[in-house]
Amino acid sequence: MIERLDHVGIAVRDLDAALQRLAPLLGDKRVTREEVAGQKVRVAHIDLGNVKLELLEPTSADSAVGKFLEKRGEGLHHLSLQVADIAAVLQALQAAGLPLIDQEARPGAEGNLVAFLHPKATGSVLLELCQHPADSAADR
Ligand code: CO
Numbered sequence: 001m002i003e004r005l006d007h008v009g010i011a012v013r014d015l016d017a018a019l020q021r022l023a024p025l026l027g028d029k030r031v032t033r034e035e036v037a038g039q040k041v042r043v044a045h046i047d048l049g050n051v052k053l054e055l056l057e058p059t060s061a062d063s064a065v066g067k068f069l070e071k072r073g074e075g076l077h078h079l080s081l082q083v084a085d086i087a088a089v090l091q092a093l094q095a096a097g098l099p100l101i102d103q104e105a106r107p108g109a110e111g112n113l114v115a116f117l118h119p120k121a122t123g124s125v126l127l128e129l130c131q132h133p134a135d136s137a138a139d140r
Contacts, residue, residue, distance in 0.1 A: 007052035086131040
């Protein structure tokens with residue numbers, strides 16, 4: 001089911017400021033930026049080789065990340081677990097009665113399909129499932 005940890009999501013108020021703060025740590029690590037309109041965030045992915053950091057800056061105060069910042073401030077937001085078949089995993093979780101935020105996968109960053117589990121199912125850790133586009137293509 002879970003293949004690997006894909007990324008760690010961190011909520012920030014200002015993407016540029018956050019990247020600047022981290023610059024001494026990052027060296028020449030590859031950073032890619034993207035706006036995910038559906039989730040009202042601008043993201044920066046920092047490729048650490050086997051895992052990524054995902055910095056999330058809300059583009060709107062009424063987005064999930066905007067509300068998180070309002071309530072809890074900057075910090076660890078979610079862990080993203082890569083799965084090969086997100087629809088099958090969601091179905092299995094539903095069958096097991098686990099509460100989900102997303103009943104169905106939706107488009108996320110980097111062309112991934114993503115879905116969030118409800119934190120009450122996971123000891124208050126927000127977990128995201130993600131399926132990479134290469135895996136979706138392989139299904140077709
Ligand atoms: Co994520």
